[in-house]
Amino acid sequence: MTVLAHEVAAVPSEAATVTSAGQETAIASATAAVAGDVEAALALADHQPAGEAAVRLRDRLREHVRTLAVPAERYADLLPESREKDIASSTVRFARxxxxxxxxxxxxxLRLLAKSVAHLARNTDLLRRT
Structure with a gap:
């Protein structure tokens, strides 16, 4: 399976504001789960998009959207009026x-959900870094 650099970059890394080892582990675990689901969705979209595994994966991706949309929307709200803010806000609306x-x-x-999750995860990571 090929993973493009922009897909990896779109997945949030560990947050700099972590205050305990337990929180750090939880964030790393959640980040890995999101990244794994994005990768799996893109691979299944090419090879077996209609199987039971794909159905479960689409459900998990929808849950990721619901979870990540809130902090991604907060990130968009914090941006000054600009094209960047418009894009960040539109990304959240489109993902929902x-x-x-x-x-x-x-x-x-699968592709739309995976890409939406990757973009929301990126913006969530940017919020953590602010």
């Missing part, structure tokens, strides 16, 4: 829309 309904093509659904 995709999580509600991403169409009937399972491969497209």
């Amino acid at each position: 829309k995709v999580a509600r309904d991403c169409g009937s093509d399972p491969a497209i659904a």
